[in-house]
Amino acid sequence: GPVINPQSVTDYLALPQCLICVSPQGDIEWIVEDVESTKLNDVLTQHDCAPSDITLVRLDDGEFLMPGLVDTHTHACQVPNLGVGGEMELLQWLDNYTFPTEARFKDVKYAERAYPDVVRRIVNSGTTTCCYYGSLHLEATKVLASLVHAAGQRAFVGKCNMNWNCPPNYIEPSVKESVDTTLALFKYIEELPKATCGESLLHPILTPRFAISCTEELLTRLSEIAQKNPKLAIQTHISENKSEVELAKSLFKTNSYAEVYDKFHLLRDNTVLAHGVHLTEDEMMLLAKRGSGVAHCPTSNFYLSSGMARVGMLLDHGVKVGLGTDVAGGYSPSILTEVQHASIASKMLAIQATDNKKCKCSGGHSELSSSGEEDSHSRGRHGHKHHECQCDCECNEKQPGRFTNQKLSIATLLYLATLGGAGVCCLQDRIGSFEQKRAFDALLVSVREDDTGNPAVWGYNPGRDLTQGVTAQSADKSLIEWLERFLFCGDDRNIKKVIVQGRTIGGRDYHPAR
Ligand code: GUN
Ligand code: FE
Structure with a gap:
């Protein structure tokens, strides 16, 4: 047929x-x-x-x-919070909605009640491969892993590492505990029976929540675990929200967000980076060099007013891109919703670029950036770096790619939901198309x-x-x-x-x- x-x-x-x-x-x-x-x-x-x-x-x-659809980024433990809190931005939202919601998973009985419906709903949404974040709790995340395993879904399941800048009732008490529970979860997942094809469909994934929630000492230990296991997938968040970017750079004293992860050798070809809304062109080049992929989460990026990730520009830089629901930053468990919002975000960026077409610059100008804020740049003949602003003037420095500032076609949207996601999960030889x-x-x-x-x-x-x-x-x-x-x-x-x-x-x- x-x-x-x-x-x-x-x-x-x-x-x-x-x-x-x-x-x-x-x-x-x-x-x-x-x-x-x-x-x-x-x-x-x-x-x-x-x-x-x-x-x-x-x-x-x-x-x-x-x-099947590939969801490269979701939080199973945030489903109970779906559709509330969207008036806040990321850091406020984490403190007021997300951390309290996730803290409930300390109670394994609660996890046993909540997670079966979560997994069923995600599977029935057409997600055949899913990258899951659990809470920080080992026992609850084991419950999640065994449900995903029993459902027969292809998936990565990780428990969050978070020992810094988190509320007292939802934080790991020590580096040791964070590392020990992580290794215990890996062991648990690796010992689950293989599928009838002889292959494991379920894999563990190292999940430092984001730079801000992990001390240098914890990132160092997680990095050691990653170095010892080159095939181990890694997932985290990057450059989602402007305040988050500034905080991450100041906590780790780096020039960019990507540098924080790179410092700890956490950027590699099996690293899944969620959001990437505010990545600079230099960071995109670094991600391409390391082979790391971006989980584009447009529903969440709109819902939490984070901005619009420049997917076209990421593709032009050779960065792998897939889609992520980012529940409950996103309010839908379906990748179809991400397809729709990825299309709309790309149209908004294309409209902005056309509106900015007549370059008004006469040296150091300021332009509307992708997030809609005034953003002055200090490089280049026109006083800005053209890929970093949305300016579309005829200046020599501009090297428009095939996708930058263009609307995403149906073919590209389909690709992001399938083959693109497969690439981000390093499963491009197994899934994403019929071959x-x-x-x-x-x-x-x-x-x-x-x-x-x-x-x-x-x-x-x-x-x-x-x-x-x-x-x-x-x-x-x-x-x-x-x-x-x-x-x-x-x-x-x-x-x-x-x-x-x-x-x-x-x-x-x-x-x-x-
Ligand atoms: N950054 C750190 N934690 C989270 C989270 O749970 N959701 C989103 N959207 N961003 C984060
Ligand atoms: Fe997320």
Whole structure:
């Protein structure tokens, strides 16, 4: 049936009659991009498949398959706080809403009550791979890890390291305790049984919450753990909010936020950095050099008035980018909401850049920065560095890239939600698109109103059958529109199956035996 297959940051395939062969272990054995139903037997013979050896699944009208969504940044322990506190900015919000919410997870019984619904909701949102932050508590985070493991989701689970600048009832009492509980969680996760494919779908992740909450001594110890385990993933926050950036630089006496992490060798190819709203061009170059990825969290960046991350500029600098819900900085557990806000943020930046097109500068000028504040720069002929401001004048120093200040296309948005996220998690060889030898992590999407009950996604026309009697071109077009409608108006009602490593683990049609 119809398949959407991301290819690159600028391309995806819309295939009306695609056949994907999945092994019992859940890996993709082969793909035929265009199978006419009459030639199905020939295709099977070519691949040495006896019809009796396989189960053939034909999609119903109005259905298509696409790769599962990747959430590169979320806080499971903040779900109880979803949708409140958005009038504050980051540092105030942490003190008034977030830390008190997370502190409740000291009680394991509370974690056992709260986390099952959290994991179920995230899975049913179509997230097949998720980078989770737990609270600082070992026992509660073990509960989270075992639920994610039991659900069969591909994931990274970490407990926060935080021993500095946090309230007395929500802080780790010593470096030793922070390190010991971290190592105990790693051991617990690594000892959970592997999936039937022989691979672990769940991985531990080192989670220094952010620079401000970790002393130098703690970062030094975490860095030692990271050096000993080059494959260990790392996640933290960076340059989300202007006051946060200033505080981090002053606490660690560095010139930039990225330098703080780099000083402790925490920037590497398996580091996931959330937000990056206020990263400078020099920092972007450093991240690209280290291979670290950015979790773009636009819902949260709007909700907490943090600003708009310059995704186009990050891509032009060769920084890996994926999407993150950042619950509960973001108020939605769905990556679809991030797709929508990533699109809007990129349009806002593009509009600002056009508005600023006529350079008003005559030497040291000031420009509106991405966060909407006056921002004077002191470098370059025009007194500013053009990539760092939104100015679009014809000055020689300007090297516009392909994506800087441009609206993100549907292909790029799809990429960020799938392949881009896979790259940020260093899983680009396993997930993100349908390709031979990759895992079959997929969503079965339906755009039929009568089937899903979502009248907003009305793209399916029952009079028209994608697999019969339409030219490839018109079929392609309707499939492209189905994808676009799903991304912008779809929700969990349209996701019939959530499949990880070939196994259905969620979605509207998933009814596990109790
Ligand atoms: N920075 C440090 N902790 C947090 C958090 O929980 N959420 C967000 N959005 N930013 C943070
Ligand atoms: Fe966050």
